[in-house]
Amino acid sequence: MALLLYASLALWAVPVQAHSQYRDFHQDPTFYVNRNNFSTSRFYSSQQHAGVEALSRHLALEIDAEEGHARELAAKYGLHYVSKVFENPSVYHFHRPSGRQKRSLNNSALLSALAKEPGVRWVDQQKSLVRVKRPALYDLTSRTQTHTLKSLAKVLGRRREARAREESSLLSKERDFWIQEDEDSVDRSSTRAGIAVRLPGSYARPYRGGYGGGLRSYGKRGYQGDFGYRDLDSQPLSAAESEEDAVRIQSMSGLEDLAGTGLDFNDPYFKDQWYLHNTGQLGRPGYDLNVIGAWRRGYTGRGVVLSVLDDGIQAKNADIAENYAKDISYSVIRDGRDLRDANPRLDPAFSNSHGTYCAAAIAAVSNNEVCGVGVAYDAKVGGVRLVDGSVTDIQEATALSRNVEAVGVFSASWGPTDDGTKAEGPGRLGKQAFRRGVLEGRDGKGVIYVWASGNGGLEDDNCNLDGYVSSIYTLSVSALTDTGASVFYGEPCASTLAGVFVGGEHTLEEALQKRSRNQEDIHLVVPELDGHCSSSFQGSSAAAPLMAGVVALVLQANPSLTWRDVQHLVVRAARPTREAAEEGGWETNALGRRFHLKQGYGAVDAGRLVESALTWENAGPQKRSTIKMFDGYRPIPSNDWLNVTGKLEPSNAMTEVEHVVANITLSHKQRGMLRIYIVSPSGTTSQVLTHRLQDESTSGFTHWPFMSVHFWGENPQGLWTVAIKDDSGRKGSLRKVDFVVFGTC
Known part of the structure; x- marks a missing residue:
């Protein structure tokens, strides 16, 4: 069934890392x-x-x-x-x-x-500044698609050629291991962090996203439950990773299990919302957000207010109006309209429907016989009209800090252009707004900023070079297919916490094959600005509001959670599906938690998150330790490794890692061919920069914060390593590395 679808004048100046549309x-x-x-x-x-x-x-x-x-x-x-x-x-x-x-x-x-x-x-x-909305840029069913079938076939051909050249180049290297900072002290028998660590054979077969696979394997130990482990060599992954999941999936033989529960909604397209309740409409039964598990407990978002930072929200839209929060809605766009009017600017193509889509994904009204149901259908949702043309740092700061005393969750599905060349993020005021939100919001518990990870995978983009996604203050999420695998346009980065089911294809080949057969899958069901319903909303743009809705359910279950508590819960509750676990690129940290550059810790499960939230004890105060790892001048060897290390002393009060950030300054003639890794004292390796084949910038990086969430829960004490690999043969030099570990006791 097809649905209708600062010249900055300043009396003092500071570094600003938000950038114009014209230059890096x-x-x-x-x-x-x-x-x-x-x-x-x-x-x-x-x-x-x-x-x-x-x-x-x-x-x-x-x-x-x-x-x-x-x-x-x-x-x-x-x-x-x-x-x-x-x-x-x-x-x-x-x-x-x-x-x-x-x-x-x-x-x-x-x-x-x-x-x-x-x-x-x-x-x-x-x-x-140019900030773009993030629908699936390569959505082959979209009426506003940016690439034709023919142009995407050319993209596929170019990517295959580039990968072949890269693989050939990497295979020709006889020596490819890390160099200890002081080679005279290297124990060549050691395989710990930063000491003569050889790459496995998989290094020469880069994962599809272009980031070269893991540096080494730590054994196949799967993370199960909060603290349980399973040997995956002797016990392969099943369709569900726990008995709880198996029971839930077995019960889903049809929609009959909702009859009489109050969850058998009369919204005409609820039956098509497989990502909320998958009974086999798409993919596998049970592969969904498991919101039913939260709804059955009575958690529907009631009492939680969310704000969508986007191109506006249609306040009188039939599927949103009852849940629209007028008091927190605002516009920072000066076009002659009242600033209290956050409705989108209308044009003949209804191109500014993005924010309305996001609001409906979060809190579309239930049982109103219109389109579908939102994840948190009893929550209130408003928004700030922000992304409609160019924006500025002060506009972003106004939006990010607007009504933080009343808003529990902000949802943002935009960022710098996903073209694989930019290194951009919030400016000074935007950063200050993030800090205000987490320090002052929700009576000091902090608002939760949910961010879309980006859709620049076909351009080899890396969302660690998006300063919004890679901020420690944002909960960044990626898009997953109906089987839980990464989507072909997804971006790799070490800052992604989890993935969300939105549908789509795992490879570009699959997408082209479906298009050639005129096959269209159902994605998110959302209302259009003209009153019709659509089922084509996807991409990380769709993943973020779904996640924001899940967070609303969690906050209703436990209003005392802080912004960091929510991230803790996501790390513990997210798990890969069987199909996703078979995808290349998974690594395991010292606690046995599996992580992936495109999927984070796995698929989000609302029922499990809510259940965990009910008994969660708040994490202790955030601790921060800085290591001045390097300050000087050191050449980056051509086609070779450069390591720097720093030690976190046992006297530090921190006992568990949350986020780590390597602030790196370097010059290089082709930064797109650099790879950067962080290695923890426990030996866990996280790749924080992958090859970006479109990025031919000769400027390097200036105090760029490369962030990773892959060490979550590990002991921070000991030797940390930052390893930089040049695969271009061009000249470069490292100037400074300031390393920061955030965690708790």
């Missing part, structure tokens, strides 16, 4: 300005950057005064007052209207005048 920030090291030597008379004007980047009409001001004074300044200079974004120090968001007053001050004069106002500490005219 790392290509211009002069963009970093030493704030101690910064002249207050220096302006970065649009004339100075002509053809390079564009200044927007959004301004950020830090003012030592209350909101009333900020509004007075806005009136005095003909500015629109948007919002107060931060306290202590107070930062305000303003917008300058275009062409309204012939005698209005030009940019430089306006900024100079504002900077001289009493109480104004700095002024920042914001640069335009």
Whole structure:
């Protein structure tokens, strides 16, 4: 059945890692300005950057005064007052209207005048950033598909050729092992972190995502339950990894098991929502989010408020209106409309339906005879209209921190362009907004930011170079097929915590074959802006709101959970399906937990998460330890390894790892051919950078934070290693590595 479908003016300047649409920030090291030597008379004007980047009409001001004074300044200079974004120090968001007053001050004069106002500490005219929504970029059924069947066939051919060349090059290497920082002290018999570790044969057969497989095997031990293990050599994975799963799957012979439970909804397409309740509509029965396990306990999201940061939400949409949270909805786009109006801008193609899709995936109203049902169908969902054209750091900060006292979960399905060339993330204000959210949100327990991992797999993109996905403050999730395997357009990265069933194909070959047969699978059921229903919403864009809905169920079950507690629960509850476990690229950490660069710790299970949340004891305070691993100059050997190490002393109070971040500064003539790994004291290896064949940047990286969640729960004490491998034969040098371990006692 087919459904209808800051020139930044600043009185002091800081490094900003959000970037314009025109250039990679790392290509211009002069963009970093030493704030101690910064002249207050220096302006970065649009004339100075002509053809390079564009200044927007959004301004950020830090003012030592209350909101009333900020509004007075806005009136005095003909500015629109948007919002107060931060306290202590107070930062305000303003917008300058275009062409309204012939005698209005030009940019430089306006900024100079504002900077001289009493109480104004700095002024920042914001640069335009490109942030794109993340549906499946290679969705072959989409009416707005970005690639034709013919062009995708060409992509497939080019990828095969590139992989063959890469494999041939790697096989020709006689020596490919890590070099200890001090080679004279190397014990060649050791196989521990960073000491002459040889790669297994699988290294020369890169996994489909292009990241070369694991460095070595630690044995096939499967993680089962919170602390149970299973020897996978003697006991292969079954269709379900636990007795609980087996019982649940056996009970699903049809929708009859919901009759009389209150969960036999009258929504016409609920029966097609296999990702909520899979009785065999697609894939295998039981391969779904297991929301039924949470719903049966009475957890439907009631009392939880969520905010979708996107292109707007259609407030009167029949499948959303009853659950729409008007009070928390807002717009940071200045286009003449009321800022309290978060409805999408309409065009003939309804291209701004993305946010409405996401809101419906989270909280579509149940039993209203419209389309389908949301994961948290009793939750309230609003949003911030943000992604419709270029955005700025202050707009993002306003959205990320908007109503953090009332919102429990933010869902975001956007980021830098997934083209395999960018290294971009939130700017200074965006980072500050994330910190505010986790420190002040939910009465100090922290809001949960759920983020889509990205869809740039065919461009060999890596979401660790997306600073939103790789932030420790975001719970990043990827898209999985109906069998739980990674999708062909998925991006690898060490920051992905888990995967979510949305459907699709595991390989591009499968996708092309389906298209040639005009075969269309059902993905997420969502309402269209014109009142019809659609079943084609997929990609990591769809995974994020589904996960946000699951988090709402979890917070209803245990409102005392912190943002870190939720991540702890996901790590423990996520598991790969049988088919997913057979996919190449799985590794095992020191606790026996299996992890994957595209699937995180496996598929999300709402029932298991809720059950675990009910008895979960809050994690202790977050601990942070920094290791100054390297600061100087060291050449990166051509076609060889460079290691640096640092030790976390036993005197440190931390006992369990959560996140680790290697902040790396290096120069290189072809950074897309670098691989970077982190190795824990227990010997677990996590690849934090994979080959990006489209990335021909010669700028290297400047204090880029490579983050991994693969060491979760391990003992942090001992020697940590960062290993860098050049596969290009081009020149490069390492300048600095600051290593940070986040964890708890």
